[in-house]
Amino acid sequence: MSGGTSLKADDLIRSLKDQFSQFSDRRDPLRIEIPMEDFLISGFAMYSLKFPSLLNFETEMKDKRNFSNMKGLFGVERIPSDTRMREVVDEVETEELRPCFKKIFARAQRSNILANEFSIWSGHYLLSVDGTGYYSSDSICCEQCLVKKVRDSETEELYHHQMLCGAIVKPGNKNVIPVCPEAIQKQDGRTKNDCERNAMKRFLLKFREDHPKLKTILLTDALHATLPNLDILEIMGMNYILSVKPGSHETLFKGIEKWETLNQIRTVVKEDEIGDKVKKKRIREYRFTNQILLANADVKRAVNFLDFVETIQWVGKHGVLKEKRVHYSWVTDLSIFDSNCEEFARAGRTRWKIENETFNTLKNQGYEFEHNFGHGYKNLSVNMAHLMMLAFLVDQLQALGCSSFRRAFVRAHETISRLWEYIKSLHTFFPVQLKNWEMLYGVIFEPDEWIKVENLKRE
Ligand SMILES: [Zn+2]
Numbered sequence: 001m002s003g004g005t006s007l008k009a010d011d012l013i014r015s016l017k018d019q020f021s022q023f024s025d026r027r028d029p030l031r032i033e034i035p036m037e038d039f040l041i042s043g044f045a046m047y048s049l050k051f052p053s054l055l056n057f058e059t060e061m062k063d064k065r066n067f068s069n070m071k072g073l074f075g076v077e078r079i080p081s082d083t084r085m086r087e088v089v090d091e092v093e094t095e096e097l098r099p100c101f102k103k104i105f106a107r108a109q110r111s112n113i114l115a116n117e118f119s120i121w122s123g124h125y126l127l128s129v130d131g132t133g134y135y136s137s138d139s140i141c142c143e144q145c146l147v148k149k150v151r152d153s154e155t156e157e158l159y160h161h162q163m164l165c166g167a168i169v170k171p172g173n174k175n176v177i178p179v180c181p182e183a184i185q186k187q188d189g190r191t192k193n194d195c196e197r198n199a200m201k202r203f204l205l206k207f208r209e210d211h212p213k214l215k216t217i218l219l220t221d222a223l224h225a226t227l228p229n230l231d232i233l234e235i236m237g238m239n240y241i242l243s244v245k246p247g248s249h250e251t252l253f254k255g256i257e258k259w260e261t262l263n264q265i266r267t268v269v270k271e272d273e274i275g276d277k278v279k280k281k282r283i284r285e286y287r288f289t290n291q292i293l294l295a296n297a298d299v300k301r302a303v304n305f306l307d308f309v310e311t312i313q314w315v316g317k318h319g320v321l322k323e324k325r326v327h328y329s330w331v332t333d334l335s336i337f338d339s340n341c342e343e344f345a346r347a348g349r350t351r352w353k354i355e356n357e358t359f360n361t362l363k364n365q366g367y368e369f370e371h372n373f374g375h376g377y378k379n380l381s382v383n384m385a386h387l388m389m390l391a392f393l394v395d396q397l398q399a400l401g402c403s404s405f406r407r408a409f410v411r412a413h414e415t416i417s418r419l420w421e422y423i424k425s426l427h428t429f430f431p432v433q434l435k436n437w438e439m440l441y442g443v444i445f446e447p448d449e450w451i452k453v454e455n456l457k458r459e
Contacts, residue, residue, distance in 0.1 A: 005111040009394065009398055012104060015103055017041050021036070036088070043384060044074070058081060092379060117175075118173065124239070127207070131184060133160055144378070144382055146184065164203050165358060171349070181386065184196055217334075217347070219241055225294070239333055268341055270283075278315075282310065284345075287308075290335055306348070308349075309326070407441065
């Protein structure tokens with residue numbers, strides 16, 4: 001850690017709680033029994049401690065010890081019932097959660113973690129953005145639900161929620177820094193379903209508002225490599241490396257074919273050997289050109305194109321030659337040369353981190369993204385998804401810049417699910433009140449040492 005700003009859980013959570021205390025509260029002031037920040041921090045705590053459901057969380061919190069730990073770890077004075085929590089969080093305007101992301105992100109900037117661990121190409125940052133679904137039901141719905149017809153049915157409908165999520169990523173870095181997501185949902189006053197492309201527009205505008213000076217290179221799938229999007233990116237001063245596909249970008253690929261016959265496509269081939277037990281040959285072929293049309297609709301809009309094929313060959317059992325191949329194509333506004341085409345392909349491929357390191361982690365590594373934490377009538381489902389993303393952000397920053405977290409992680413054999421188990425079991429069964437996260441991680445890292453010190457204090 002450097003730069004003087006702490007990325008320790010205790011400080012990050014205090015910062016969040018501060019922000020939560022500034023949320024508007026529409027409840028009758030005379031009937032406020034639990035402050036707003038306790039509702040939000042309790043929701044956050046549920047994800048932070050990886051509880052599988054709101055009810056499970058509430059049941060556990062009825063235990064006196066659990067409750068006193070909540071006070072130490074999250075500064076919660078009173079924990080609301082699950083029913084009350086649903087009611088109150090449902091009424092919170094989702095946009096009020098945005099400054100929380102900004103505030104925590106600013107800490108990552110001030111601590112230098114962002115610059116040291118994520119910057120590429122003289123201070124640029126790769127922002128990978130993609131949509132994901134996290135809820136679907138044929139009966140329970142809210143004002144924000146997207147609706148689709150069930151296949152082969154005239155009357156049945158399916159309600160669902162999707163979210164456009166973005167994270168700062170870097171090749172070779174296992175961690176990511178998520179930014180505020182944008183719900184793909186019915187917009188105010190509209191009856192029509194929202195779509196991922198519209199959500200992307202809102203996402204980019206709000207991202208730029210939150211981070212006006214961040215030198216950003218956007219990474220998306222082929223859905224977003226469109227002329228209107230390139231216009232928006234230009235206005236906002238953002239660079240891009242966007243996936244393209246022959247099926248969705250016909251003009252571009254026809255142009256490439258034509259330029260190929262004219263010898264206008266530059267090809268660079270790199271070969272090396274990989275693998276320990278089984279030696280494998282890796283062939284990487286980069287084909288690129290600068291200033292080609294993305295679509296006929298705008299003859300002024302030229303893009304730079306990079307095509308990348310990686311082939312890995314090895315001799316399998318019984319002497320059979322095996323082969324694995326991946327193929328990607330991108331367009332970018334940055335110029336491509338022999339000297340940087342490899343780096344471009346590496347950066348373009350980092351887009352997958354939003355699926356692998358973000359969605360998969362959220363869905364399969366304790367956060368239970370697809371579980372239903374209560375649906376509500378207005379914003380509950382979307383707000384809970386935001387609180388979950390905040391918990392993920394806080395965890396990621398600790399992994400990047402908190403030495404106590406890292407030591408506890410090593411103790412958990414560098415398996416994140418095991419660390420969550422340790423934390424939850426200590427939270428539930430540890431005989432002494434946990435005063436803060438430092439203490440929690442200390443107990444995980446050196447339990448014997450901790451007991452020795454405590455005994456000395458008592459003597
Ligand atoms: Zn809904």
